[in-house]
Amino acid sequence: MAIIECIPNISEGRRREVLDACAAAIQGAGARLLDVKPDATHHRTVFSYAGSAAEVKAATLALFDQALATIDLREHSGEHPRLGAVDVVPFVPIEGATMADCVALATEVAAEVAARHGLPIYLYEEAASSPARRNLEDIRRGEFEGLAAKIATPGWAPDFGPATAHVSAGASVVGARMPLIAYNINLATDRLDVAKKIANAVRHSSGGFRYVKAMGLALEDRGIVQVSMNLTNYEKTPIFRVFETVKREAARYGVSVLESEIIGLVPSAALTRSAAWFLQVSDFTDAQVLENALRNSQ
Amino acid sequence: MAIIECIPNISEGRRREVLDACAAAIQGAGARLLDVKPDATHHRTVFSYAGSAAEVKAATLALFDQALATIDLREHSGEHPRLGAVDVVPFVPIEGATMADCVALATEVAAEVAARHGLPIYLYEEAASSPARRNLEDIRRGEFEGLAAKIATPGWAPDFGPATAHVSAGASVVGARMPLIAYNINLATDRLDVAKKIANAVRHSSGGFRYVKAMGLALEDRGIVQVSMNLTNYEKTPIFRVFETVKREAARYGVSVLESEIIGLVPSAALTRSAAWFLQVSDFTDAQVLENALRNSQ
Numbered sequence: 124m125a126i127i128e129c130i131p132n133i134s135e136g137r138r139r140e141v142l143d144a145c146a147a148a149i150q151g152a153g154a155r156l157l158d159v160k161p162d163a164t165h166h167r168t169v170f171s172y173a174g175s176a177a178e179v180k181a182a183t184l185a186l187f188d189q190a191l192a193t194i195d196l197r198e199h200s201g202e203h204p205r206l207g208a209v210d211v212v213p214f215v216p217i218e219g220a221t222m223a224d225c226v227a228l229a230t231e232v233a234a235e236v237a238a239r240h241g242l243p244i245y246l247y248e249e250a251a252s253s254p255a256r257r258n259l260e261d262i263r264r265g266e267f268e269g270l271a272a273k274i275a276t277p278g279w280a281p282d283f284g285p286a287t288a289h290v291s292a293g294a295s296v297v298g299a300r301m302p303l304i305a306y307n308i309n310l311a312t313d314r315l316d317v318a319k320k321i322a323n324a325v326r327h328s329s330g331g332f333r334y335v336k337a338m339g340l341a342l343e344d345r346g347i348v349q350v351s352m353n354l355t356n357y358e359k360t361p362i363f364r365v366f367e368t369v370k371r372e373a374a375r376y377g378v379s380v381l382e383s384e385i386i387g388l389v390p391s392a393a394l395t396r397s398a399a400w401f402l403q404v405s406d407f408t409d410a411q412v413l414e415n416a417l418r419n420s421q
Numbered sequence: 422m423a424i425i426e427c428i429p430n431i432s433e434g435r436r437r438e439v440l441d442a443c444a445a446a447i448q449g450a451g452a453r454l455l456d457v458k459p460d461a462t463h464h465r466t467v468f469s470y471a472g473s474a475a476e477v478k479a480a481t482l483a484l485f486d487q488a489l490a491t492i493d494l495r496e497h498s499g500e501h502p503r504l505g506a507v508d509v510v511p512f513v514p515i516e517g518a519t520m521a522d523c524v525a526l527a528t529e530v531a532a533e534v535a536a537r538h539g540l541p542i543y544l545y546e547e548a549a550s551s552p553a554r555r556n557l558e559d560i561r562r563g564e565f566e567g568l569a570a571k572i573a574t575p576g577w578a579p580d581f582g583p584a585t586a587h588v589s590a591g592a593s594v595v596g597a598r599m600p601l602i603a604y605n606i607n608l609a610t611d612r613l614d615v616a617k618k619i620a621n622a623v624r625h626s627s628g629g630f631r632y633v634k635a636m637g638l639a640l641e642d643r644g645i646v647q648v649s650m651n652l653t654n655y656e657k658t659p660i661f662r663v664f665e666t667v668k669r670e671a672a673r674y675g676v677s678v679l680e681s682e683i684i685g686l687v688p689s690a691a692l693t694r695s696a697a698w699f700l701q702v703s704d705f706t707d708a709q710v711l712e713n714a715l716r717n718s719q
Contacts, residue, residue: 126715155718158709173715217715302711309703366700382703388711391689394696401699402664405607405680411456413600413686414712417424417471417515420453 125220127228128157128173129183130303130387131212133190134205136166141193145170148189154182160387164342166201167210169305169387173217176228183212187236187295195291196267202340203351206263206270207293213248214299225299226250233297237284240292243274244283247298252282259296260328260336267293304354304362304393305386308369311379315341318348321372325352325365332368334360347381357393363400391415423518425526426455426471427481428601428685429510431488432503434464439491443468446487452480458685462640464499465508467603467685471515474526481510485534485593493589494565500638501649504561504568505591511546512597523597524548531595535582538590541572542581545596550580557594558626558634565591602652602691603684604660606667609677613639616646619670623648623663630666632658645679655691661698689713 135141142161145168150156154172161168172182187209194208212232214225229250237244251257255278265273270288273279280286281294288294310318318339323329326337334356340349350369354362370380392409399407409415433439440459443466448454452470459466470480485507492506510530512523527548535542549555553576563571568586571577578584579592586592608616616637621627624635632654638647648667652660668678690707697705707713 128711155715157711157714157718171714173718217711362700363696380701382701385697385702385705385709388709388714391693391710391712394693394710395689397696397700398661398692399683402660402695403678403680404683407683411683411686412689412692413426413455413515414689416455416469416686417453420455420471 125175125224126173126217127176127179127220127225128171128215128217128302129154129179129212130169130171130215131183131186132167132169132210133186133194134167134196134199134201134208134210135190135194136161136163136168136201138193141190142168144193145186145189148185149182152181152185153178158387162203162386164201164344165203166199167203167205171387176220176224179214180228180232183232184235184239187240187242191240191242191289191292196293197291199267204263204266205293206267207242207289207295208291209295210263211247211259212295212297213303215302216299217302222249222299222301229297229299233283236295236297237281240289242284242289242292243281243286243294245294245296246282247296248300250298256282262296270294301356302390304357304389306352306354306362306365307384307386308350308352308366309342309381309383310348310350310373311381312348313341313346314376314378315339315348317373317376317378318350320376321350321369322352324372325350325368332360332365335365357390361396361400362393363397423473423522424471424515425474425477425518425523426469426513426515426600427452427477427510428467428469428513429481429484430465430467430508431484431492432465432494432497432499432506432508433488433492434459434461434466434499436491439488440466442491443484443487446483447480450479450483451476456685460501460684462499462642463501464497465501465503469685474518474522477512478526478530481530482533482537485538485540489538489540489587489590494591495589497565502561502564503591504565505540505587505593506589507593508561509545509557510593510595511601513600515600520547520597520599527595527597531581534593534595535579538587540582540587540590541579541584541592543592543594544580545594546598548596554580560594568592599654600688602655602660602687604650604652604663605682605684606648606650606664607640607679607681608646608648608671609679610646611639611644612674612676613637613646615671615674615676616648618674619648619667620650622670623650623666630658630663633663655688659694659698660691661695
């Protein structure tokens, strides 16, 4: 059976009962819940679940029902930019599924959610209806607070649903993409300018690596700063290269890397290949990983 | 079904037709052949295969038949110490199998091979009949050439088979152990003394890490030297710590690490945890690896 993963981000990272209800809705629909990662500072939670297209679709519809009933963006603030109560919903091909399967699933879910909730929906990445809508950042620019104006602007009518912002839930961005690694590097300093300069140096949009999105944030409660990143293709822009570059850029300002964080799940190959690089292993192949060899020989 | 892996080392690393026949014998017996790693310098090959206890037993008996018919240690020389044509045969618990299962399997195979071929067999590691026989190095000391004298020494009668060396096949060492990583670090120098000093520094027997066996070797054909290691417990003595220590010791002699090699298979966790260490990932757990999350949720 083809397996598809869905990794929605919702704009709630503090109320445990809301997150529990969302998790129950996902599981009740038959999907396998893989991970729940709440972030109180960002006031945002990443869910991850997987299953057949039908299971993942049912789980996603149930999640929208639950989240829209309990989240009101008019009362929401957090470090992370957001456009909707259910902010971003990417579908990712895992085992035996194609990108075309995920694009079809994203389109179906978008149509059904828009009809059910009167919610404007933008399709993004591989499911985008035009090149101008591929990038999440372009769609999200202006955030919830700027949505009413933006959605009325020529070229920014949603792909599904009304061309007016939902009063409490804003709009949602639904799409299909390759596996992504949510990767943050925390710096042993409170100098926000350093985090912003490093984000600027490594991200694609300002001249950095092709498959890196990055921003500099303050983690006020800890008195440190963070380079918050999405690595959108770990095969072509590997995690170790991004880490080493951030570390070197930080050193130029006399700043050390305190630690890094992997948010949610990470494909095994992204880490095993990083280990092989750090350990200078020559001629390493994924087939040398015992679990891969067992799977391939079955 | 419980899965057991077997990783025998045979004293043949050059004749392709012999290795092909051994591989065919293993597969013909129903085991899944995971890897074949010949080493011409060591004149030695590591096979890896897995399956149920019955499949792995049948494959191992077939391998002994094939290897003993085609390998004559009287004509064998190589860099690596060896006692027999089939030198070492460890059984390792993988999925759903216990160490006790592997000890039982090792004992059965040893009895049957000894009876069928008139071959002396020593049991080692977890299957050892006494503490003096736990360590492979102690059993193998003196090698094939010294076996006739050693086997007649009090305390060195084999666990199965005659107390006389097999004329062409010597003796074999059969046992059970935890997964082991065969890990070599090549140094950018031809100074054998440096490789030997570093091996001495990191191995348990001379004061180094608890779960490291190591020796310094010359790779004559490449004009470099190698610290050749077995890491016998990657959870307690992790690969990254060994690599960093070897690198630091080499630097003290003005020598660089050229590259490292993982021979055969490596458990995923040994590499993903190494990546997490190098990348300074805080709060990393094995459950964050996507493939583990999928397996655990099934």
